Amino acid sequence: MEWPKLAELARDAFPEDVIARAKELQGEIGSIGAYSHSQGVSFIRKNVARFIEGQFCRHPCCNPPHPLPFSSFPQPTPRAHLPAFNPERDGYPSDPNHVFLTAGASAGVTLLISVLISNPNSGILIPIPQYPLYTATLAAHKGIVIPYHLDEEADWATSAPEIESAIRKAVDERVEPKALVVINPGNPTGALLDEATMERLVRLCEQHNLVLLADEVYQSNLHARDTHPFTSFKKVIRALGSSVPLVSFHSISKGVTGECGRRGGYFECTNIPDDIIALLYKMASVGLCPPLAGQVGVDCMVRPPRPGDASYPQWKTETDATHAALAQRTKIMAARLNALPGVSCVDSPGALYLYPRIRLPAAAIEAARKAGKQPDTLYALELLDETGICVVPGSGFGQKEGQYHYRLTCLCPGVDEYVGALERFHRKFVERHGSS
């Protein structure tokens, strides 16, 4: 093998900044075939911390890009020289020692839930509908699900009073609430929390001594940034001067790249005592280290190409186009679903999904009962058989008794063909099973 030759040829095939980044990462990591620090490569955790802070080096001298000292380190360059590159993030210090790289967000969530379930009465507040990772992990760790319902009538809003009432009910049943899970942007709802609601949730965690588990993996999937921006819970907690313990999760499996198979993500701990950080580190060490390919993916996510970089124009064009297509497709699909008889669908300002509600004919509900299936599962299976479209029935995410939904991704490029098939199927299904 002639490695030097290939390296030379790669110079012609990849933009300069991509090769510089690869060399920089190779220098820091050594080999992706070797174990890293169990918490993840230190250099990448520093970059994550800078991403969370929202501070990036934009000094004209700093070309090619160089690692920027993050806030807890001495700063050789004055702050004025380092404008925020990502104004959507926090503006508050982040400590790389409180960042854990993980094999996707699910690995982090599993670790945290395993630590929080300390006795058989431990419960965790979970939104309904929810991504089933939470109920599944709680079941595996013998923890108790304390459900709280999102409000479909109010565009899947999260309600503090609803959570309060779930807590009261749990305490009456001798369940000890340990943590509150919030998914923002929502999965499967795509809803975004406004800051006033987030402040109320933080105060509620203060009152009830809850750890806040913020699943923020869809933070860059925003279809209406002006009206529905993303605000991190870290920013709200710091702005309030609150001491609520927070763990926020992010992942490379979402965004516009969706590098799911590499298994990369991170969580950041805020207001978590050092002895708990040490315990999390010890538990992470049992699995040796997160996959290096995923860690490299995290680095790419938190340090995207910047204006002036050779790869920036292509990255910017592709990223903007994918964001715009997703936003437009979501809007069209929601409108067309809403036009169908018996279907109502909240137009989602974030994430990758729509979660339409379907009113099913009584005969369909009876047919499902006879087949030993949930009615929305019957609907989803017939949809799959007839169109090849795979949706997840609402019974997998949780819904109110007697209601039916399904989760639909908005990733399919041919929206007309895709929604057309859905529409034809829906009309036929209603006809076949008689109108309710």
Place this chain on the structure above:
Amino acid sequence: MEWPKLAELARDAFPEDVIARAKELQGEIGSIGAYSHSQGVSFIRKNVARFIEGQFCRHPCCNPPHPLPFSSFPQPTPRAHLPAFNPERDGYPSDPNHVFLTAGASAGVTLLISVLISNPNSGILIPIPQYPLYTATLAAHKGIVIPYHLDEEADWATSAPEIESAIRKAVDERVEPKALVVINPGNPTGALLDEATMERLVRLCEQHNLVLLADEVYQSNLHARDTHPFTSFKKVIRALGSSVPLVSFHSISKGVTGECGRRGGYFECTNIPDDIIALLYKMASVGLCPPLAGQVGVDCMVRPPRPGDASYPQWKTETDATHAALAQRTKIMAARLNALPGVSCVDSPGALYLYPRIRLPAAAIEAARKAGKQPDTLYALELLDETGICVVPGSGFGQKEGQYHYRLTCLCPGVDEYVGALERFHRKFVERHGSS
């Protein structure tokens, strides 16, 4: 970016069979950035099953290599055309649906232990000394460690009567033994089980209704194949016609490649009922899928280059040289450690380690007690400070009361410098703390 150009240039830089394999894997996987089946890519699991069976296609027509139908599939080519490529493996059918690809062996062990610990009295038999993954995972899942000691005087042999007595003691204490962990080749001992012992252990699992968890991750790290060959527990169980439930673990983090950072491995279930397989699949699904880079690593491990492949000569030379160097180094290091005052070391026929026993001066033991440390931890810390050599104290692996050991890897190329530093340190340590 000019991808076609790079692909064309790569043709000059990589051997033909390497490019053919990359294309084949790309065809089967699609993208390593996408999720795979939660159990792992089907094509790779089929290759794992063939590796376990020991059957590989060597038909002259089959060039370039093509996927070989494995035993549970129809076989278009007669068996006579498919001689065993890896005679060290089983010769019994393996079902790819009973193979789970994992993020290293540790992820598989964690999954199995979490399933086996079904109530607060559940215990698992663990060898002492052991790789601490087992006790750590049991602690995290609130399972009980039932220790059984390996016999240092008999080259770290595993003794069925010793295990029997550990079971009796556990049952007396109302602990319910669920499974027997056997590490073969041993970590940290490097010992290899002979078939007679393996048969006794299988019979013992039958008698006591134990699941056998066989950690076989060092199966290719053999320093004395003639006198100490590796035999899989699957082969022994099949040869005996036993119905003992077995889960055997393998990993890409060992062998002579040691691709630890990719996080790849697998476990195979034998005599495990379908409903348990379904449960394991459900639990694996919570983590979505194993890292694709690790899965590709598993494929490379179970399908090494073959005679006739362009990359074979280089692969063979490098592999043989690394195996030989490791074997020779282990022998030299064991001999020199045994020549040191107060040190005895079983010469290890497998794995990557030596586990010497050290007799420490009474003054050193007292100094450690005052410092709140285990005596072998004090030894290891002083060794690290003075030489930069990092060993793991025996107290991390478990040892008999009043005994002290450390685990030493045999991976360092400059054996003379390495052992020389160890020797000088040991003599100084004994001198400093006075002879016992």
